[in-house]
Amino acid sequence: PAAASDTDTIAAIVTGSAQGAVSIIRVSGKAAVPIAQQVFTPQSAAATRRRRAAAAQCTAADERAAWQPESHKVYYGSALDAEGAVLDEVLLLAMLAPRSYTSEDVVELHTHGGGVSAARVLQRCLEAGARLAQPGEFTLRAFLNGRLDLAQAESVAQLIDARTVAAADSALAGLAGGVGQIVQAMRTECLDLLVEMDVRIDFDEDLPPLDVPALVQRIQALSQQLAAALDTARQGQLLRSGLQVALVGRPNVGKSSLLNALSGTERAIVTAIAGTTRDIVEAGVVIGGVPITLLDTAGMRESSDMVEKIGVERSVAAARQADMVMLVVDAAAGWGPEDAEIAQQMFTSSSSGPAAWSSDWSSSSSDEEASSGSTSSGSKEHANGSGGGKRGAPALLVLNKVDLAQHAEQQQQQNGSSLQQSAHRCAVQQFGVPAAVANQFAAVVSTSAATREGLEALQQAVLRLAGAPQLAPGGVSWAVNERQGEALIRAKEALQRVQSSISDELPVDFWTIDLRAAVLALGEVSGEDVTEEVLDSIFSRFCIGK
Ligand code: GDP
Ligand code: ZN
Numbered sequence: 229p230a231a232a233s234d235t236d237t238i239a240a241i242v243t244g245s246a247q248g249a250v251s252i253i254r255v256s257g258k259a260a261v262p263i264a265q266q267v268f269t270p271q272s273a274a275a276t277r278r279r280r281a282a283a284a285q286c287t288a289a290d291e292r293a294a295w296q297p298e299s300h301k302v303y304y305g306s307a308l309d310a311e312g313a314v315l316d317e318v319l320l321l322a323m324l325a326p327r328s329y330t331s332e333d334v335v336e337l338h339t340h341g342g343g344v345s346a347a348r349v350l351q352r353c354l355e356a357g358a359r360l361a362q363p364g365e366f367t368l369r370a371f372l373n374g375r376l377d378l379a380q381a382e383s384v385a386q387l388i389d390a391r392t393v394a395a396a397d398s399a400l401a402g403l404a405g406g407v408g409q410i411v412q413a414m415r416t417e418c419l420d421l422l423v424e425m426d427v428r429i430d431f432d433e434d435l436p437p438l439d440v441p442a443l444v445q446r447i448q449a450l451s452q453q454l455a456a457a458l459d460t461a462r463q464g465q466l467l468r469s470g471l472q473v474a475l476v477g478r479p480n481v482g483k484s485s486l487l488n489a490l491s492g493t494e495r496a497i498v499t500a501i502a503g504t505t506r507d508i509v510e511a512g513v514v515i516g517g518v519p520i521t522l523l524d525t526a527g528m529r530e531s532s533d534m535v536e537k538i539g540v541e542r543s544v545a546a547a548r549q550a551d552m553v554m555l556v557v558d559a560a561a562g563w564g565p566e567d568a569e570i571a572q573q574m575f576t577s578s579s580s581g582p583a584a585w586s587s588d589w590s591s592s593s594s595d596e597e598a599s600s601g602s603t604s605s606g607s608k609e610h611a612n613g614s615g616g617g618k619r620g621a622p623a624l625l626v627l628n629k630v631d632l633a634q635h636a637e638q639q640q641q642q643n644g645s646s647l648q649q650s651a652h653r654c655a656v657q658q659f660g661v662p663a664a665v666a667n668q669f670a671a672v673v674s675t676s677a678a679t680r681e682g683l684e685a686l687q688q689a690v691l692r693l694a695g696a697p698q699l700a701p702g703g704v705s706w707a708v709n710e711r712q713g714e715a716l717i718r719a720k721e722a723l724q725r726v727q728s729s730i731s732d733e734l735p736v737d738f739w740t741i742d743l744r745a746a747v748l749a750l751g752e753v754s755g756e757d758v759t760e761e762v763l764d765s766i767f768s769r770f771c772i773g774k
Pocket of ligand 2: 480482483484485524
């Protein structure tokens, strides 16, 4: 792609395909202005042309070529076909190099409507010498021309795809240069270390000996920075992909009511007759910036009713695929055999597959600490229960209808134990949940869908179990994406190998091999050391026109 950007000029409709009042065609490259001169006639020039044509002084084509757009100025006029017939009344905006998104000459034509006019004007630009842009090609040029580093370019795609305000804010923070700058600084530090070592290999005798403890300290500092950057990965993943949370439980415990209370809609039908939620109801909510899909499943229980049976099967399947499962029980009724049955199904079925989010890069990203819930004051009280087995989706026990239940939770929290421990104990002592069952849940929360008591705590528990770090006080910050996370993990592992080479007192050559690997891995993030294949895979995921 690097060579292509020297030669050809690209064009695409950059606005959405849906109906709109205006579409924008963007043209970028050396021929952007000559193409604009063929396709567009400013109104003022059109008037002049008519006068001169009347006086037969020159041809229309001459007049069009003579028109030169000024940078960052908007012109009103007509887009014309090859014969000079008007295709649309348009606005033209020229942004001349280097003051444009791509750093090349860029011309934008704003046409009417969503479809026909834009397509005709684009077609005309292609006839006039432009080539249809590939997905992400404008941003690729911005990167190749040094306008954006690679991490910033990826933030552009994330901003376009953002589903929540928090996700958009995070992408904006990335676009401002967060990830790229930090990684570039780390890469420079690695290069400095590398130079110091390389010099020793070649001219050992002439130089003072290496200050090994200082070296190790610098490598450790780098590793810490890497770990901090990697800690943002989970948040970024949550902001981008969101979370599927299944509500399960026997009929009439308040699943649909909870879904409605959390989403603030009347989406699920709530009635006092057991088993009314026959199918799966989805509701989208945003908790802490994370887009969450709540799945309200049919009451899970043995049933001879065909309709309900299908519902039950689907609810079990839905729960299996969810990133998190909430077992809702009726706190007023207490723990019963039906609840026990469902709990058993949950923990036997969910252990079969790893939860979608516990992929290797995110779990290894933050060593032991962050992945096991260090966000909650660093205690590991719930490490024993993570749903159906170690790699299963986390499970939450929700004691609903606490407004109807007599409980004395407040007194329980005073004896120095953490909130979560006391919630577990409360479930066992007040509501009769067997201790062995309670311990399988990563968290226990008491709620009332009727009075909204405990809903805030429920939301916090969901975020905590999802591994979302607490948002910084200043709001959402940048987060590394999956590709960047993988490269940073490689860099971190390379630095670990350097450290062990040093402590094993291997020759300096061995240190430099791994240090060089770290430099390369870091360069992949900011874009200094990136292969064409990687670029292709990144930019092909963009939409056309960006
Ligand atoms: P589902 O079958 O599990 O979806 O249960 P529903 O959401 O349909 O609720 C069953 C009944 O319990 C309805 O009459 C609700 O109004 C009632 N209900 C649900 N949650 C609560 C709650 O927290 N407190 C009280 N008092 N009633 C509730
Ligand atoms: Zn329901």
